[in-house]
Amino acid sequence: DRHGAAAGLTQGWHLSHTTRQNIRNSELAPLGMRAWQIKDELRQGARKPYKELIDVSSADPHRAGVKPLSFVRQVLAVCYYPQLAKSDKLPADVRQRAQRLLGTCAGGSAGSYCPAGGIPEIIDIVCEFISRRDDGVPSYPENIFITSGAQRAFVEILNILVNTLRSPITGVLTPCPSYPPGNMAVVMLGGAVVPYYLDEEQGWELKIDELHRALESAKGVCDPTVLYVINPGNPTGHVQSRKSIEEVIRFASEKRLFLMVDEVYQDSVFEQESRFVSYKKVLAEMGPPLSHTVEMASFHSVSKGFIGECGLRGGYVELVNVDPSVMRNLYTLMSRDASTTTGQLALDLMINPPQPGDPSYPLTAITLHISDLRVLEVLNSLPGISCQPVKGGGYALPRLHLPPGAIQKAKEVGMLPDYFYCSRLLEETELCVGAGSENGQRESTYHIRYRQSSDEVLRRLTSFHIQFMKDFS
Amino acid sequence: DRHGAAAGLTQGWHLSHTTRQNIRNSELAPLGMRAWQIKDELRQGARKPYKELIDVSSADPHRAGVKPLSFVRQVLAVCYYPQLAKSDKLPADVRQRAQRLLGTCAGGSAGSYCPAGGIPEIIDIVCEFISRRDDGVPSYPENIFITSGAQRAFVEILNILVNTLRSPITGVLTPCPSYPPGNMAVVMLGGAVVPYYLDEEQGWELKIDELHRALESAKGVCDPTVLYVINPGNPTGHVQSRKSIEEVIRFASEKRLFLMVDEVYQDSVFEQESRFVSYKKVLAEMGPPLSHTVEMASFHSVSKGFIGECGLRGGYVELVNVDPSVMRNLYTLMSRDASTTTGQLALDLMINPPQPGDPSYPLTAITLHISDLRVLEVLNSLPGISCQPVKGGGYALPRLHLPPGAIQKAKEVGMLPDYFYCSRLLEETELCVGAGSENGQRESTYHIRYRQSSDEVLRRLTSFHIQFMKDFS
Ligand SMILES: Cc1ncc(COP(=O)(O)O)c(C=O)c1O
């Protein structure tokens, strides 16, 4: 059943929300909850093979133990406690930046309310960033909303696109594997998820034929009016080429689909050959009539990129070619968003990192290269595991070729095979990775999802995996 | 027309959202927008009677120029930049507090995602606070949601109470004068505002007879199922007695109304004779059957109280006697809320201020007493102005007895009379106060709303007012 993924999610949603404990942890996968417990057990002195739990199942770098950037934290600290700027212990660029940012706040304080929709100066800064990024394609303040994170913006935009009063209900073409809260939002708002499968063998490429197939399959079930794309891919790590983006835009235009483009990983492209190109730039360069007609929303977030501050809740959405009447509804919806002052200020920090010559520049160099080629080599050399190149994004998504014995055993204990693997890995090595079934995957394929953060991850994974394969073959 | 207030709000809502500039400033009243401009004009060297604009129209203390508390800001600064704790320049209690709070965050970082619904430790801290406040009446973690501010929580709760599919639509009994975003939320969600008038002559007391009248007046128009109460009052500054609260609870029970109790000003009671008593405590002490049946939601926020941090977006809602099926819906809705980590940590700071003996205690003493008796004396000694005692809350709401000439002039220039007064005040003295018409007021009565913050406010107001009364009589 094509709508299995959506149905599964709906069910999962209700099930996992019947108890309070689950709710509290609803942003964690079930494995994440167990990881949380193990951490407690370790703290209380339980004896386990490893002394420290490593949780790389989520895209949250700080949860995984990555240290935040001092530049970012220093500026935020001064914004909260401006007296710190008096000491010359903090770099000059930190103090100047904080002063400039405080100037955008009402009463010069990070503790005052922000105008709904965003601080005007920050909106202007976002526009400058976008047109710089897109080699001059203009960006207009009236098309930008600053929000408390990309996820929130996504929900508000979907809110006006999903029509539950009409029959059949609105369908949203959604990648598989996907970012689960995206699917969740569609289902919660009363829409239907129509999965299109990314082509794993081709490095998780998005194929237009598959979009056609997915659209066709929705006939009689729902009315697809939205196409959700994640580029760079999460959790798949692919990066779309300009040509691929052009194809998607043409498809959206032909089928009159609203493009929801999740570009939160735009600053996270690691592979030498790949480059992030925005949908907006490609659309603009395709010229009329497409450049004036294809409706689009693009998302970005301070949870990602070199800053990785998930707890601040800051992001923006830019809208392109959206009908003025729809924009008016959006204004109303967006003004309900309670965006924090520091979340907004952090957008400036993400967009304008220290430059060469600035005192804070040397410390701001990006330290994390998930696509470390050596990692791929190690993974691909193991029996029963294969991994596509990770060109960008936050994760690696290796495929597990599980022996029939392991699949049988999983059935017996009532778990999905990949979840069974992850659960054993967690119990035996205190390493928490995510199960591919949470993101969706082609039937009878199994994956694990993890955020590469240290060699130790690879060591634990390797030793567990070899033993696991032995046990079940 | 009884529903004039709601209709007016709806209209105002759409009007003020047709242009982008208005949206951006939608949390500001129109006067607030003009104040923003004047500030700019002053910065660019415009010659005006006073060199500095004072904006006391909003409840945002930092916008009005109040300095934030160092204790709060120091702890937040350390949370963002833990290295600061190494210096012994910061007080020991600041460093200890920050360390404890960081211990509640995933990965020990304020930059990691929070569990939806709230950080469990912070929820427990909120429960302890509530039962301490209520002399031992218990509070349960499963009834608390941490949210990105009280306003957000209010919208989410209303979301499940307002039924737009049924006819007649849901009515919400709402105080008049009121907190405008509350009314806005009702209208936006498709409900109807049913105003009940507070009794100005009796110090803005809530009278049960008036609740009966309002309920009666809704017949045939809407189906009132919710009663919204603000105690301590905003912008009215009244504080309900235990007896008054008991009456309201009995009324709610009799009429089967869900009680939305906005208690964000619970720490802001200034008058010697008055004391804040929570609805939850009174309900518990009334005993069964009421204590087990009356459904209630109570709100609190870090935007208020001694902390006054509006930009952090932190608050909580506690639910009482809510049906498990409704709670399940709420879990789902609340998990959409994107609450920031620091907003949650700030709740602890609000709830557990430094105690006598702590290094930060002396600086944390409350400096702001809006109900300064001298202020009332001055106001009440002026011709054409009268002000009820301000017992708590964030505002004073003096009544203007405008001469017919002023009302006539306002009509000519197409302004509401109180708005006309405020607009002249702003242009002539760079003092921005709010117009009572924004909060709602009985027909043919006029008020101004302002947050007392300095003697300078009173000086500008006095000199303007005397001249204004002369000009129009
Ligand atoms: C693809 C994708 N979109 C959106 C988000 C959410 O971003 P935010 O934290 O700004 O809500 C994430 C976070 O993991 C993500 O991976």
Ligand SMILES: Cc1ncc(COP(=O)(O)O)c(C=O)c1O
């Ligand atoms: C009565 C009342 N309720 C709620 C709020 C909103 O609080 P928050 O900033 O937490 O959304 C305010 C703010 O002014 C208020 O006065």
